[in-house]
Amino acid sequence: MLDLRFSDAELDQRRDHILAFIQDRVDAAGADGAVLGLSGGIDSTLTAFLAVEALGAEHVHGLVLPATVSSEGNMSDAERVAQDLEISYDVIEIEPLVDSLLEVYPGAEGDREAVGNARARVRGVMNYLVANHENRLVLGTGNRSEAAVGYFTKYGDGAVDCHPIGTLYKGQVRQLARHVGVPEELAAKTATAELWADQTDEDELGLSYEVLDSILATHIDGPLSVGATCRLLEVDVETVERVRTLYEQSEHKRHVPPAPDPLE
Numbered sequence: 001m002l003d004l005r006f007s008d009a010e011l012d013q014r015r016d017h018i019l020a021f022i023q024d025r026v027d028a029a030g031a032d033g034a035v036l037g038l039s040g041g042i043d044s045t046l047t048a049f050l051a052v053e054a055l056g057a058e059h060v061h062g063l064v065l066p067a068t069v070s071s072e073g074n075m076s077d078a079e080r081v082a083q084d085l086e087i088s089y090d091v092i093e094i095e096p097l098v099d100s101l102l103e104v105y106p107g108a109e110g111d112r113e114a115v116g117n118a119r120a121r122v123r124g125v126m127n128y129l130v131a132n133h134e135n136r137l138v139l140g141t142g143n144r145s146e147a148a149v150g151y152f153t154k155y156g157d158g159a160v161d162c163h164p165i166g167t168l169y170k171g172q173v174r175q176l177a178r179h180v181g182v183p184e185e186l187a188a189k190t191a192t193a194e195l196w197a198d199q200t201d202e203d204e205l206g207l208s209y210e211v212l213d214s215i216l217a218t219h220i221d222g223p224l225s226v227g228a229t230c231r232l233l234e235v236d237v238e239t240v241e242r243v244r245t246l247y248e249q250s251e252h253k254r255h256v257p258p259a260p261d262p263l264e
């Protein structure tokens, strides 16, 4: 696979660039700071670390939002991140809110994907409730790997005001996390959306992030053809084509919803 790791100098440059980005977004909005969901996973942990460095702990608010399918380990890691960073945070159980949706629309009960996405959307509603109330921006935690293949819930975890780590591939997220002092046990954790029990990103995608990151860097964000990518990375054509298909099919998630062209 490709070596996508940054040099030490590049890591500093990336960190500073993201810190300036967060400060600029918050300043430009006239906001008093930021709110973000803390899942105990590496994307939100890194984003929280960077937000605190950019804005100061008193300007960052964390939301730990357990559902019945959330593991205790992840939720306690999420609280530990908030405590170590000394930011204000709330722990709010979201399952009653998800249940209330199914009470009024029981038809979706048992639909793992629809209910899982509803969990992500309920979290988005909570983030914006706090953002509105405290004049804060909602920080996204998505990275380039997830965004490129549409591995996020439209208007769920995708419902945010900006994406501070949105240009980093997943492996680079882990590397930058270690660089800014995220504890190793968090930096090395298996990625999971936790929208249903025992879900992991790599199982659901049917791809490791190592392979995905390399294909994205080479073929989707880079200039190489499918064939050249297969030869360079020694992966089969079906894998590269699958990534291409996921990328194309998720185009709608990366754009503002369209309206018809104006009539002439």
Ligand SMILES: Nc1ncnc2c1ncn2[C@@H]1O[C@H](COP(=O)(O)OP(=O)(O)OC[C@H]2O[C@@H]([n+]3cccc(C(=O)O)c3)[C@H](O)[C@@H]2O)[C@@H](O)[C@H]1O
Pocket (backbone or CB within 6 Å): 113, 117, 120, 146, 150, 151, 152, 153, 154, 155, 156, 157, 192, 193, 194, 195, 201, 204, 249, 252
């Ligand atoms: N071509 C098109 N043009 C415009 N809109 C289109 C469309 N195709 C679908 N849609 C719309 O998009 C909807 C499907 O998108 P969406 O609702 O997002 O649902 P979908 O993409 O099916 O599912 C979300 C995926 O992201 C994963 N996820 C979610 C949340 C967090 C994380 C994580 O890593 O933490 C991962 C989750 O496990 C699942 O695999 C359709 O119901 C339809 O409304």
Ligand SMILES: Nc1ncnc2c1ncn2[C@@H]1O[C@H](COP(=O)(O)OP(=O)(O)OP(=O)(O)O)[C@@H](O)[C@H]1O
Pocket (backbone or CB within 6 Å): 036, 037, 038, 039, 040, 041, 042, 043, 044, 045, 063, 064, 065, 066, 067, 070, 123, 141, 146, 157, 189, 190, 191, 192, 193, 194, 201
């Ligand atoms: N239980 C939760 N409480 C609060 N926010 C959550 C919870 N679960 C998910 N989120 C939000 O949704 C985002 C997307 O989840 P995702 O799994 O992609 O990121 P992560 O958990 O931070 O890292 P990883 O992908 O490595 O698991 C999280 O970063 C977080 O902001």
Ligand SMILES: [Mg+2]
Pocket (backbone or CB within 6 Å): 039, 041, 042, 191, 192, 193, 194
């Ligand atoms: Mg996660």
